[in-house]
Amino acid sequence: MSNLELDPREIRCAAGEEAGGEVLEGREVPLGGPRAMAVSRTLPGAHRRMIGAWCFVDAYGPQTATMRVPPHPHTGLQTVSWLVAGEVLHRDSLGTLQEIRPGQLNLMTAGRGISHSEESPETLLHGVQLWVALPGGHRHVEPGFEHHASLPVLSGPGFEATVMMGSLGGVTSPATAYSPLVGAEIAVDGACEVPVEPGFEHGLLLLDGEVAELAAGPLVYLPPGRSAVRLSGRGRVLLIGGEPFGEEIVMWWNFVGRTHDEIVAYRKEWMEGEGFGSVEGFDGEPLPAPVLPGTRLKPRGRVR
């Protein structure tokens, strides 16, 4: 995935109404050790690294599995956990113990540093794990955790959109956001036009059902300049978007920073057991950080 050029196998034009969109194929990544779940990672991709401030999109399931992600650190980002099916238990270094169910939001703001674990019983799991990069002015905020059991809904002919992050069509999520963005689950029933911010770029991911132009798996990227997203069919679609992120970031393992040296320092602190607190109650050892690459990590913009 180090090809600097556009790869036509990974990025092709979507046909039909959403012409001009790019199709970002996911790659399969094992998550959570020996009894690993397979996840499909569509961001960051070889070419497109971010959509708005969204910098990471993992989708998993539906599959019967046991999620088991031991304690690990984060910096400079928010994790957005969203389930279509199943249940996941979150623990973090702030002392939070919170179960999440479908339709609820777990939002963890890493800021200057936090650690957490995620686990589930063996069950049908289906959901997404998303990261939002914090802009420079907020990336060192105090860590925090929010659980939102109910979220506002934007309704229109043929759709109901649950707004988990940011705003959509004047409906705003209560979740804390640090840049202009949107994250929503859109239930499509028929043909619909979902109003969106023309200044935002967007991504669409089919969660279930059949929605025209959206295949199961890939993320469809839509550039700025549209006032509505047209969808038709019957199913659920994840919509993410935001103002194109103006900063270059360094993403490595679970850290978002701005420089190679910052990442090296985060890694050292984690391995030395400093700066990220500890997660109580998880049955198992924290995850060790991988070895850094032999070359310096380069800051990257929204595309490369």
Ligand code: MN
């Ligand atoms: Mn995590």
